[in-house]
Amino acid sequence: VVESWSFLDTVESNFRPLVVIELAKGTKEETIEWFTKRIVDKKANGGAQLLIKPLLMEDGVENIYLVGASHLRLLLGAETVGLVKECSDNSMRAFTYSSRKTFKDFADDNHNFLTMAECQYIIKHELENLRAKNEKMIPGYPQVKLYPGKSIVRRLLTSGILVQIFPLHDREELKKLRHSWYGRVKVGYQPLDDIRCYFGETIALYFGFLEYFTFALIPMAVIGIPYYVFAWEDYDKYVMFATFNLLWSTVILEVWKRICAILTYRWGTLLMKRQFEEPRPGFHGVLGINPVTGREEPVYSSLKRQLRIYLVSLPFVCLCLYFSLYVMMIYFDLEQWALDYHKENESNVSSLMLYVPSIIYAVVIEIMNRIYRYAAEFLTSWENHRLESSYQNHLILKVLVFNFLNCFASLFYIAFVLFDMKLLRQSLATLLITSQILNQFAESLLPYWLQKRYNRRMKKRMCSQKTDRDLSIAEQVTLEKEMGTYLGTFDDYLELFLQFGYVSLFSCVYPLAAVFAVLNNITEIYSDALKMCRVYKRPFAEPAANIGVWQLAFETMSVISVVTNCILIGMSPQVDALFPDSKMDLVLTVALVEHLLLAIKFIMAFVIPDKPRDIQMKLAKLEFESLEALKRQVRSFQMQL
């Protein structure tokens, strides 16, 4: 029914499919016609001015559409979303169509000036900003209401008419990327710039952080090895190791900010102006006037949200924390009971019984984490945050606090209540190693295997001899639309965060933790890369200037680790022996050292600039230029008088 409408160019050969739209099966003709009309309509008429083509699938059902855009349209869209690109003089500037000639590699016939990920981001932005004009409802679905200014795509998504929108993979590019990323075993850096070109800044920053963090852990691992090899137990060596760790962790977190600034400056996102945030799709409320935009949109009282947060969510989180502690106490009781049982009737069965409580506890922790995650997501979306960013922050905070307690409470209990360093070391090692193995399996290898099996089955059904490259668009879409959706970097960062906790919180008890972390992270890079390239649908690129709230989370962890390490060192028998006369002196010394370390940490964080000097200079130069331009404008106006 629908042909490739276009007003800017109608040459069929120019159409390059970028984004796939899947409508629900049986969507009414009327709706499809209206929706596609809006997508191709001129900007002046309130359309998105994109290109759209129906995709004829084998089974004859016509519910999948390919969206593309003309080269010119994409360049204008790049200006709208505020993309920052490199100029011929190597400075970074916001792209504008009128100044396009000054940009590096720009040529009217160079269709690679914008990366495919950028094109897809622009199309996503244009689709999401396709807004209702005077429509009161989606044509064909009177129950799905619209109001002027409401994003049509978001409404279609929440009502289920639109199943999904996802960007297409570029099989050639992906193959190249796979090869340079994990295709050969090599020592060296990841191709971060290529990853960014293909997957966007958020994901590239995650891999950048993962790589940086792995390199940063190497000194700790190297220093940690002799402690294990020579079984050093001297207190002074532990103190040195812990002190090094604490200062090192501050330094690496500060230096990361600088590296992050270098990366995002090169990628243009450091300079990118924040777009005005629209309400998130799930946000609901009484229709009112937004005081900021003056537009009609759902309004929800901030007081009500605060009440929900403080009167429901907060108590619920506290209850969950309490429950987690309670479960932990049951675990210790079980452990004790198993030990007693083993002592009473010593047998093979009873010695096996010794492991049962740990296994049960590990399983229960995992189950609790999952259930809690759902509860947290439910609660946070019930809190009805207007902005996606605010939703994310509240969700991350809830999950972080619970995961932190759930994973580390037993270790804290062993360390500071039972005072059993042997058991602490043993539990730490078990928890760290098993969690790493489980994670890698559940996160990448299992989905990879499932995906592979599905692919094989699909390919067999379609045409058995074809290689990857010869797949038609229809076949590619059929394969990709069934792939899992990558839900963002949250879980990946969470894993790193917990690992950082295992490494730093009790580093003076188990120096080998850093070694395991390094080994894990090296394989993690590969398995995460595999996951991104093979398992999931291509995600939309998302510009990011830093790792956001995770920087704060890691910094908080490093502050907590100062406290725990100081206490652990203070409790070690070697240090104890140094103060034979007075326990008081010991405690006071430990407290003094702890405060000094904390003070040094804060001073270091304050003294190390967040951005390297040359980035600072470049930013200052841009600011200066824009001020000068403003002044020139004023001056030229004055001269006219």
Add this chain to the structure above:
Amino acid sequence: VVESWSFLDTVESNFRPLVVIELAKGTKEETIEWFTKRIVDKKANGGAQLLIKPLLMEDGVENIYLVGASHLRLLLGAETVGLVKECSDNSMRAFTYSSRKTFKDFADDNHNFLTMAECQYIIKHELENLRAKNEKMIPGYPQVKLYPGKSIVRRLLTSGILVQIFPLHDREELKKLRHSWYGRVKVGYQPLDDIRCYFGETIALYFGFLEYFTFALIPMAVIGIPYYVFAWEDYDKYVMFATFNLLWSTVILEVWKRICAILTYRWGTLLMKRQFEEPRPGFHGVLGINPVTGREEPVYSSLKRQLRIYLVSLPFVCLCLYFSLYVMMIYFDLEQWALDYHKENESNVSSLMLYVPSIIYAVVIEIMNRIYRYAAEFLTSWENHRLESSYQNHLILKVLVFNFLNCFASLFYIAFVLFDMKLLRQSLATLLITSQILNQFAESLLPYWLQKRYNRRMKKRMCSQKTDRDLSIAEQVTLEKEMGTYLGTFDDYLELFLQFGYVSLFSCVYPLAAVFAVLNNITEIYSDALKMCRVYKRPFAEPAANIGVWQLAFETMSVISVVTNCILIGMSPQVDALFPDSKMDLVLTVALVEHLLLAIKFIMAFVIPDKPRDIQMKLAKLEFESLEALKRQVRSFQMQL
């Protein structure tokens, strides 16, 4: 010689003197002619396009000039400096001449649209931005070199040809301000908006902070009184008082940020764009190209500056700190010696001798502070900072650290080494009260008295019967040019900072400190107001969006006070008695409570938003509007295609 040149309007009656320029006596005619020509020249010719008039003094010497500007020129200048004014729809916007009609109270004949302080700020800005074109030197002074782009006024100032530039008082306005500010004894707020209109935002913010801080201390003072009256010594009451104090001090500092945002939003400085900072007058270096501006200017290696800071300044400051501690130890030795002497031969003379060490120490502290201040200023200017702000930050840091140690070291020593709470309370009271009295005297009353004497003498010499209002401009200038120069809010904030230290660091030992602080601050408001209105030359208004580095200083002090108060409470005999069996438990409990309090502090600082909701909304609205305007621009361009 010089007449009132003007190209925009030459009507003599329009000339309103705003700023006074005093040249050195005997400045060459050639120089004066060149300088005044540059000041009145058109913008297009690189002039400042202001009005200037020589002032004929009684003694016939012609070295004083009055500078003014036409109404139109001031409006254009307001756009250049980026003033933010209120629009008719109550929103705040950057003033532009082309949109002038949309601003509240704007009328072409309303010459009060800009306050006098704003006009003077604009003139100062224009004078300072009067730059050398092709002149290689100041005409008439071949030894005073210039290079293209060098600020002429700054060069004239550093070479001594220009003695001073200062804004004139407005006798009528000042009288009104004086009356509403401190003219009548009243309970109520200061007229902050009037202060801001007359003296500018920096000074108004200081008085705002002083007032806010005084009000914030009242609850602490009220709660503190019964401790003194009923001589409460129960530990639980002290603990409650200290806990209240610690949380309260966090709250007041966070709330101040919000109040500050409200004030500066109303005054327009919250939205004001930061101007590009030019090098400070004292900055020197080899002539090179500034990488940011591309202009020719002195360049000084950042590495050299870092070396000077870390290899000279830092060790010097440490040495001074050590010296200050050394002097403190001598004081305690002297004290001991005086006590011994008094015990051996008890007499009237010997009991008087008991006070000698304290007096000597107080005097020495004062002398050391003064000498150190000079040394810090010398060192910081030797570090050769390019920017005034960076110079100020380094100076403030140096002075703060030393003053903190100098003032509180003896108290720390008494509290944590001698464990003498009686002596601590006594020293604290003595130090607090004497420093307050001394400060008020030295800072305001003495200069006021000196100024009054000078004024009387001058007036007598000029014309004995005239009242203030009838003074001619010449007489007014003669009086004002000899007044002292207000050197900024540094000393005033420092005084408040030390007072905050006295109140919070040992609050659980001496709850009455807050009472004295409140009493002092009430009189401080009056004496500072007197100082501003009567003693000093009118200072140039300086826009400010917050109290800058002082916020950080106060927050740091409140963190330190958590530590000291926890230790003090832990050391009190009442708390001691609660843990009869084990000192260990006591220390651990205290450490735990301290960490909890610190954690609560940080969480509170994180949770309380820095800006009130309505200010956030207004800022968001402005941001949204500018984004929309940008989009409209892009869209209208797209429609042309």
